[in-house]
Amino acid sequence: MQVNKIPVMDIAKSAEITDKINLLGMSKDELAAFFVSIGEKPFRATQVMKWIYQFGVTDFFEMSNISKKLQQRLHELACVLPPVVRYKEFSQDGTRKWVFEVAGGSLVETVLIPAEDNKQFGRKTLCISSQVGCALDCSFCSTGKQGFERDLTLSEIIGQLWVANQSYMDDVPATKRQNLVTNVVMMGMGEPLLNYEPVVAAMSLMLDDHAFGLSKRRVTLSTSGIVPKMYDLAKDIDVALAISLHAPNDTLRDELVPINKKYPLNELIKAAKAYIYDENPRHKKHVTIEYVMLAGVNDSDEHAHQLAALLKDLPSKINLIPFNPFAHAPYQRSSNNRIHAFSNILNQAGFVCTIRQTRGDDIDAACGQLVGQVADRTRRAKKWQESIEKRQQAMLLDGADIAK
Template sequence: MSTAPTPVSSQPARTAKGESIRIVDEAQAKTNLLGMTPEQLAAYFKEIGEKPFRATQVIKWIYQYGVTDFAQMTNLSKSLREKLSAHACVTPPKVLHRKYSDDGTRKWIFEVTGGSLVETVLIPADDSKANGRKTLCISSQVGCALDCSFCSTGKQGFERDLSAAEIIGQLWVANASYMTDENESLERVDHSEWQNNVTNVVMMGMGEPLLNYKPVVSAMELMLSDHAYGLSKRRVTLSTSGVVPKMYDLAKDIDVALAISLHAPNDALRNELVPINKKYPLSELMAAAKHYVNDINPRHKKHVTIEYVMLEGVNDSDQHAHELVALLEGLPSKINLIPFNPFPHAPYGRSSNNRIHAFSNILSQAGFVCTVRQTRGDDIDAACGQLVGQVADRTRRQATWQKSIAERQQSAAGESVAE
């Protein structure tokens, strides 16, 4: 349970019901306080001649009460509120579109600085509980540089990293969405009724989090901070395709759950599916993963989640399952099998339910906890591997992808005529 900011009186003043939160225009030349860690915000207050403890007060207002208007932060002096209003802002990324699925999944398309678009998905637990688990899948980059062959995001190329404000702002908006209906503006949010409904965060959206290291870590610090979101370190998960050097840095800098986008049990196949494997092969990746979970306290029981997309006839044979068992020997891990979610012209098919079941049985019999991810949000293109957005492709990767599609179609047409 979060505590309110400590005001002059015993409780912070409340706005009248219906009074809105003001979202400052990002175009104004102001310092955005959203995304600043407690240490960064304390340094900011010191720079403007204020006491560093003001950082804690402001952080509580922003994240525990959803307040973005300094005038409503009633435990700050009037002069400080006026100073902040003149020189600072709390600006989440702009929601351009939002879609809510029949199964409870929610997707937002954000317009970030410069006009680029990124996507964020919230997936509720399928248990019909009002206060059940709600997992937010957050993006860390505009596009992605890694070009995994089964992921639509990678086909769009890479434009830029997101700032800490643009990352944590996705969580802020997701929580705000529970204070409004689907068609209502965030400016109608009443902070007197604010609740942080998101229970879990996974850095599994667009981009490779470890290639945008500092902003991602800053955002996760706010997720864990008792003064901000206060999420458990096991409820914040970073997923990486295997940026090995940064995995060692992560082990030193912050304690969150780790997931590895593995998808293949041997180097030859993983080089094809996850090209970064050519730079950091499986032997190095497994060593980094074991280092991450190594802890002298046996009560911590840390493990790595292995993500494995099931591609028909590519990586789903019994032999692949046995290779995976051998690869993960000595690494405390649980395995999450992900049915492939097709996107236009993808060169793969989804493994059958029977094949996934057989694959899972081999892993379970070897002693691994193995789950099959339930596909959610298909009707709004919010399923795993389907996030695309509209990015400026500076790598011309999309043109190359479209060319390969045309060549495949032409080849198929030629074979058909020959027959």
């Protein structure tokens, strides 16, 4: 494992230029309006977008197809400022993790998972955060125990993809660089649909041919079920959708995913169907069901049959996720035999069901572990751990009384 800390001078340098206009995160139209506002032609937007997103250039004096006069003007007025990297860790299996410091000193994490072959030009999936912490507090997720602090800005969201791409390009000449991240999932810290406008704008840049140029089937938004925003998403952008389901009935899901109390399963499934069958015939939406496997909680044969019945009219594939334990977690990972038995029931019911391979365990890069050990500004995690310890102490005292 490789661990790197960015020198303090880099953080200081970024602080010096925050009064300039940050072009990172601007769409083509926004950049065109910016150039018009400084007396330049709108086509400069396309040129600069390619330098920023395709070549990863932050120094305007390296943008060789714009005049020296404009280079100087941009240097005075603007900047290309991604979030500051506080730490980066590269796992032995090829997984990469970054801890970013964003405005106000908050910390967020981003994880890149390569294909098993780990080839330079193979599939590389980046898991991007949309918020500092998370307000939903799913019971099996360490990120939720951190609590919610704030939404990330557009530049802080798209900057995660920019940095991940650059991590493969450090020694490559600017004009020979290319985007090596092939897939993006909005599945990091936070609930993306609760930070709707910046997330949709960031995904639009991911799809833009003048920016990252990703396929719409290679950009996925994962939601725990913010139903009203799911309907908006179907109208505003064409990307893949993943639903963090984790339970096949309302009683259990109320416990595991508390937002279910506000948007129960019947409403969630209805919204998912609407996302697939929207009025635009060009849209062929894709829905993946994410289901974390918790031993003795949601992994029985009965739960599998309930899940098959729940999803019978929803075109989808199911991704089973072995639980990743964290400190004081009240759950255990289902055994491999139990996970395969669960999967077999779903396969026999006609579903495509995959089992996610755990990656990046040596750098705590697994699903549900993001930043749980880095920051706890709301003290939710500390309070939660204290409540667990008090409960354990009470159980020990009760046991002692019974023994007497």
